[in-house]
Amino acid sequence: MNVWRHVIIIGATSGLGAELAKLLAAEGARVAVMGRREDKLNELAATSPDNILPFWHDVTDLESVPDLFAQATQALGGLDLLIYAAGVMPEVELDEFDTSKDALMMDTNVTGAMAWCNLAATRFQSVGKGTIVGIGSVAGDRGRRGQPGYNASKAALATYLEALRNRLDRQGVTVVTIKPGPLATEMTAHLDQSKMMPVEQAAQKCLGKMTRPGEHYLKITHRLIFAVIRLIPGAIFRRLKL
Amino acid sequence: MASLQGFGGNCRSDGFLFHPTSTADLHEVADLALQSGRKIALRGSARSYGDPAQAAEAFVLDLSQWNQILDWNPETGVLVAEPGVTLEQIWRLTLPDGYWPPVVSGTMRPTLAGALAMNIHGKNAADAGTLGEWVDRIDVWSPRGTHILLPDDPDFANVISGAGLLGVITQVTLRMKRVPSGEVDVKSLHAADWAGQFAAFAEEEGADYRVSWIDAFGQGRGHFHSAHYAEDGRKDRAQDLPSRILGLWPKAWVWPILRLLNTRGGMRSLNSVKALGAKFADNKVHRQGLVEFQFLLDYVPNWQRAYGADGLLQFQPFVPKDHAREVFQALLADAADARMEPFLAVMKRHRADKLNWLFSYALDGYSLALDFKVQPASGDQQKDLLRRMTERVLDAGGRFYFAKDSVLSPSEVQRYLGEATLARYHEAKTRLDPNGLFTSDLARRLGLEIRTP
Ligand SMILES: Cc1cc2nc3c(=O)[nH]c(=O)nc-3n(C[C@H](O)[C@H](O)[C@H](O)COP(=O)(O)OP(=O)(O)OC[C@H]3O[C@@H](n4cnc5c(N)ncnc54)[C@H](O)[C@@H]3O)c2cc1C
Ligand SMILES: NC(=O)c1ccc[n+]([C@@H]2O[C@H](COP(=O)([O-])OP(=O)(O)OC[C@H]3O[C@@H](n4cnc5c(N)ncnc54)[C@H](OP(=O)(O)O)[C@@H]3O)[C@@H](O)[C@H]2O)c1
Numbered sequence: 034m035n036v037w038r039h040v041i042i043i044g045a046t047s048g049l050g051a052e053l054a055k056l057l058a059a060e061g062a063r064v065a066v067m068g069r070r071e072d073k074l075n076e077l078a079a080t081s082p083d084n085i086l087p088f089w090h091d092v093t094d095l096e097s098v099p100d101l102f103a104q105a106t107q108a109l110g111g112l113d114l115l116i117y118a119a120g121v122m123p124e125v126e127l128d129e130f131d132t133s134k135d136a137l138m139m140d141t142n143v144t145g146a147m148a149w150c151n152l153a154a155t156r157f158q159s160v161g162k163g164t165i166v167g168i169g170s171v172a173g174d175r176g177r178r179g180q181p182g183y184n185a186s187k188a189a190l191a192t193y194l195e196a197l198r199n200r201l202d203r204q205g206v207t208v209v210t211i212k213p214g215p216l217a218t219e220m221t222a223h224l225d226q227s228k229m230m231p232v233e234q235a236a237q238k239c240l241g242k243m244t245r246p247g248e249h250y251l252k253i254t255h256r257l258i259f260a261v262i263r264l265i266p267g268a269i270f271r272r273l274k275l
Numbered sequence: 276m277a278s279l280q281g282f283g284g285n286c287r288s289d290g291f292l293f294h295p296t297s298t299a300d301l302h303e304v305a306d307l308a309l310q311s312g313r314k315i316a317l318r319g320s321a322r323s324y325g326d327p328a329q330a331a332e333a334f335v336l337d338l339s340q341w342n343q344i345l346d347w348n349p350e351t352g353v354l355v356a357e358p359g360v361t362l363e364q365i366w367r368l369t370l371p372d373g374y375w376p377p378v379v380s381g382t383m384r385p386t387l388a389g390a391l392a393m394n395i396h397g398k399n400a401a402d403a404g405t406l407g408e409w410v411d412r413i414d415v416w417s418p419r420g421t422h423i424l425l426p427d428d429p430d431f432a433n434v435i436s437g438a439g440l441l442g443v444i445t446q447v448t449l450r451m452k453r454v455p456s457g458e459v460d461v462k463s464l465h466a467a468d469w470a471g472q473f474a475a476f477a478e479e480e481g482a483d484y485r486v487s488w489i490d491a492f493g494q495g496r497g498h499f500h501s502a503h504y505a506e507d508g509r510k511d512r513a514q515d516l517p518s519r520i521l522g523l524w525p526k527a528w529v530w531p532i533l534r535l536l537n538t539r540g541g542m543r544s545l546n547s548v549k550a551l552g553a554k555f556a557d558n559k560v561h562r563q564g565l566v567e568f569q570f571l572l573d574y575v576p577n578w579q580r581a582y583g584a585d586g587l588l589q590f591q592p593f594v595p596k597d598h599a600r601e602v603f604q605a606l607l608a609d610a611a612d613a614r615m616e617p618f619l620a621v622m623k624r625h626r627a628d629k630l631n632w633l634f635s636y637a638l639d640g641y642s643l644a645l646d647f648k649v650q651p652a653s654g655d656q657q658k659d660l661l662r663r664m665t666e667r668v669l670d671a672g673g674r675f676y677f678a679k680d681s682v683l684s685p686s687e688v689q690r691y692l693g694e695a696t697l698a699r700y701h702e703a704k705t706r707l708d709p710n711g712l713f714t715s716d717l718a719r720r721l722g723l724e725i726r727t728p
Pocket of ligand 2: 043044045046047048049050067068069070073090091092093117118119120121122141168169170171212213214215216217218219220221
């Protein structure tokens with residue numbers, strides 16, 4: 034059994050990140066939570082004042098990351114787990130090509146992740162232990178019609194984390210990519226959420242997967258479906274409505 | 276950054292590791308620490324069992340490479356050394372001249388400064404006291420400069436025994452002990468029970484060293500040893516520990532084998548075999564090298580690893596002589612009731628300190644060092660057991676030793692040290708370390724860290 038004692042979660046003001054923070058704090062971990070919405074940060078901290086430490090943060094401000102990393106680890110008294118859950122998926126019309134939306138996704142979903150994971154990697158490699166978890170998405174497995182920028186950002190994140198894993202595995206550091214399917218969170222509030230996985234359930238499943246290096250889906254059916262989807266030849270994929 | 280732990284391997288924390296070898300280095304690191312709002316922890320050879328030589332997220336100053344012997348005078352027997360010089364370095368230099376360290380621990384690896392920060396005792400504690408009594412001068416560094424402290428300075432007795440919380444010992448002047456040879460005559464006595472143990476200590480009152488091993492699975496039975504310096508012993512005896520056990524097995528193989536035995540059943544058997552051995556050795560005297568006699572525990576390299584990933588913890592209460600027997604008996608009964616007996620138990624005789632050490636642990640009585648395998652799987656059961664045992668010791672007016680501690684809480688420390696000592700500590704701390712720069716995981720655990728702006 035793995036006992037997490039000191040955790041940082043970036044993107045913990047709502048959705049999956051917030052749920053993971055609550056679960057880990059309930060298990061006794063001290064958790065530094067980060068995001069931009071101050072009211073949500075304080076609400077979350079109030080659920081477990083001893084164990085949840087709130088930090089205001091905008092991941093697109095890359096320069097602030099090293100200081101904040103130092104502050105958070107010091108306040109926690111250590112670090113054994115970093116979870117990067119921050120992500121955005123602005124609505125994009127099927128005929129819309131918007132560079133500023135794409136850039137925001139790349140900055141938030143990819144570059145921000147690199148800024149945080151690089152610091153964690155540096156530290157974990159020198160102490161020879163630690164776990165880095167990135168929240169990817171099944172949306173990163175193929176480029177699809179609906180969300181070119183989001184798909185690209187999650188694919189980039191997965192490839193970056195795969196490389197980290199290959200670097201750090203031999204140093205005793207565990208790198209995990211979690212690829213949820215649709216979750217009922219704020220990100221998907223504009224869609225029909227009736228068939229989506231509840232976020233509490235998703236968070237429980239994530240916890241179970243974080244001890245094993247590699248890429249993990251949250252449903253066994255996703256593992257199979259996306260294995261097939263990845264194999265569909267481009268010529269056919271173009272004609273599908275996926 | 277490095278992941279650091281004590282000898283027991285029962286609590287890790289990550290810190291930024293530095294290896295200063297001069298006061299200029301200390302200034303540099305301290306400036307950096309103050310600028311970045313970090314604290315400093317001091318570390319010698321990390322032979323303390325618990326968490327005094329590390330601090331999470333702090334700058335950890337490993338002083339073991341600051342290790343030159345600056346002066347040795349065989350005429351006077353006075354040695355001057357840097358903080359990281361080990362007991363081993365010292366005896367290797369001085370024994371050929373007929374001198375032995377006045378006080379040594381059961382391992383020769385500790386640094387001089389680390390040994391003084393805890394103020395170690397040896398198997399001659401009832402006679403020689405603690406190591407601090409043998410020191411003529413220490414130089415102590417803090418960001419405000421270096422202070423030379425002599426025994427009549429009250430801060431001498433604060434810094435020695437101060438667990439590295441009041442400043443960095445940068446130089447030590449130590450009086451060595453003249454010995455007639457490099458050998459001791461060791462007498463074995465078999466003790467059948469607790470009465471036998473205390474009788475053996477009394478009977479051998481005049482010996483230079485006294486120590487007893489106790490079978491924690493048997494009612495106080497065990498193997499007592501006393502030793503006298505051998506007047507006619509060899510001065511040039513080769514002191515190195517053999518690299519093979521019985522000339523046969525490489526020592527490096529021993530801990531993996533011990534690890535297989537490291538269960539309650541395995542240890543019960545091993546202890547019984549050892550107790551049986553004591554019967555055969557009863558009343559025999561044999562001659563041994565000083566090193567072999569003193570540093571038995573260094574014989575098996577990495578033996579602590581036999582305790583597995585969760586490590587071991589040592590619980591060493593010091594109990595006034597009138598209560599020692601009943602308390603020791605009760606402690607082992609508590610452990611037996613919980614089916615969590617210690618795998619190793621060692622008893623020593625002590626006397627009260629001659630100087631007024633800050634974190635003093637010695638008293639006119641006995642100590643019983645108990646090595647427990649850490650058992651997280653037992654849930655709170657092991658913690659509860661140790662709480663009960665601590666309570667018993669405190670009720671009897673007993674004390675504890677930070678070099679061996681992994682379990683005390685702030686309220687228990689308050690009872691052990693008393694208000695007056697804690698007030699004295701706070702006075703010295705705010706005066707000598709106003710920025711509250713020096714800390715350790717132990718200090719944090721015990722509520723000894725001071726918060727500063
Ligand atoms: C097998 C074994 C047997 C032992 N037997 C005994 C025994 O018989 N009797 C006994 O008394 N102890 C015994 N010990 C404990 C050991 O002697 C002490 O813990 C000793 O303090 C270890 O010295 P160190 O250099 O490893 O110091 P560390 O454990 O590294 O540090 C001890 C303390 O010293 C402080 N410190 C280190 N350097 C400095 C400095 N330059 N200035 C100020 N503070 C400093 C640290 O902050 C820490 O608080 C034993 C330990 C082992 C592993
Ligand atoms: N919902 C899904 O269907 C789904 C499916 C697969 C994967 N995912 C992924 O799961 C992760 C969590 O998303 P969610 O579903 O829980 O949605 P969410 O509730 O919208 O959570 C997103 C989190 O990211 C934070 N964030 C966004 N931009 C940020 C910035 N610039 N700086 C700091 N934090 C920022 C948000 O905090 P602030 O707004 O307060 O800054 C919020 O805490 C994301 O990576 C998402 O891509 C979601």
